[in-house]
Amino acid sequence: MPREGGANGYGFPKSSRLLKPSEFRNTYQNGIRVPGRLFAAFCLRREEPAGAGPRVGFTAPRAFGKAVQRNRAKRRIREALRVRLGGVNGAWDIVVNPRRAVLTATAEELRREVERLVNQCGKR
């Protein structure tokens, strides 16, 4: 079992999230940048024994918009990425920076973009 939580693998417990500022800083400085139309992602593979799953975090700066828009953008990407988290094999740390297009994109567009990110991380 590479990841814990959820009977069908769609769960999103704290062990699958980035929680500390130091973890975010590390991913930003050492990770590789994966740009996209709806968001930009920073990915970093951790030096950990096999069996550990990926961890993700979401960041929207003040310049993105007001609190409602920042929260909505983070929630939409998180829900789209959550159901595909099982497709990422390996201990990846991923930080996602949403772009404003997320607010107007349809659910289908969002799923395609997330699928692209998952495939890129799955290859390496």
Place this chain on the structure above:
RNA sequence: UUCGCCGGGCGGACAGCCGCUGCCGGUUCGCGGGCUACGCCUGGCGGGCCGGGGGAGGAAAGUCCGGUCUCCAUAGGGCAGCAUGCCGGCUAACGGCCGGGGGGAUGCGUUCAAGCGCAGCUCACGGAAAGUGCCACAGAAAAUAUACCGCCGGCCGCAAGGCUGGUAAGGGUGAAAUGGUGCGGUAAGAGCGCACCGCGGACGGAGCAAUCCGUGCGGCAGGGUAAACCCCAUGCGGAGCAAGACCAAAUAGGAGGGAAGGAGCGGCCCGCUCCGUUCGACCCUCGGGUAGGUCGCUCGAGCUUGCCAGCAAUGGCAGGCCAAGACGAAUGGCUGUCACCCCGCAAGGGGCACAGAAACCGGCUUAUAGUCCGGCGAAUCCG
């Protein structure tokens, strides 16, 4: 019925699938502890899973005021600074709210008119006889006072006019010109005199007070500006939950003690290398303290129902209820049906606001699709 204004309320509903979070219950694993010890117990700590019930707002916003709470020196007096400013009440407190008074423009009624009455609206509404400053241009003069055109008297002159004095009613300037209107008075005039209005102060009455009413007095003190400095009265110590309290790894350095060895290469010995035996390697203990963690953290000036007091704001009594507590930050994502609004004859299409708790309360201000209730005003229809 429609539109506008004011006050108050609501601010999508349901279902399916997949998630998050703190609380309660169960189960399981790891660590710790205990025991009658190859197993069992455990409400000590941590993780997984299952179930239950809870999970954004009227503004959560702006951070404009006031408090609770915490620390700073005990928060007492004074200076400075800041804020408030008709009166009374409410309140934990307020720059908030309620009631009253006064002013202002508007409308209606009444009147020849001035004025008076009523209605809703509105006002940062202490002091300009404590002092200082400023008032451009125009104008004679902008506050000590003064006189351009005028008016009137006297003198000179044939006359035009000049000199001198009186006056501030009229003209003119200005945002503002030393009370207003009328009558008398006068050479012309002037509160010079009188009546009414205004103003000031006195007395009497009503009211807790602001203030109002009445009587008689004074010929008038005197421009505006205090959102200019200022004066008076009242209030305010400062910082803010990242406040503050507690636990506390690694590394460096500090204090105390032990100490002649310690560490690395290697399966072991030998050997080699490094650090050390005055400058103390290494080991133990201690305190400050960083990462990190825990508490503060949600039961409170709380919500709600009824009765009572009060014009009201609000308060009292009795009953009932517990309603987010997160921390790279949950309260959601996707799909469908319905409700509502707009366009369209229809099929159908589009839209569904402002906006996201961050210690917590009381206010203010600002944003807000649609909709409901009450009151007022206008238009139209029916009787």
Place this chain on the structure above:
RNA sequence: UCCUCAGUAGCUCAAUGGUAGAGCAUUCGGCUGUUAACCGAAGGGUUGUAGGUUCGAGUCCUACCUGAGGAG
């Protein structure tokens, strides 16, 4: 969670409460064979928005909007 500052012509900045200006830029004319430079002239502003005080507001007061910076 809080604090401070700024907003004036297209840009950079001035303006004791008394007619909103300067430099650069733009347009037109001149000079030159032409351009640049130079000379002359012109246009361009709801002083961020809305109220208020005042006879009069860019300036004073209040509320809002936008932007910039800072503290832990």
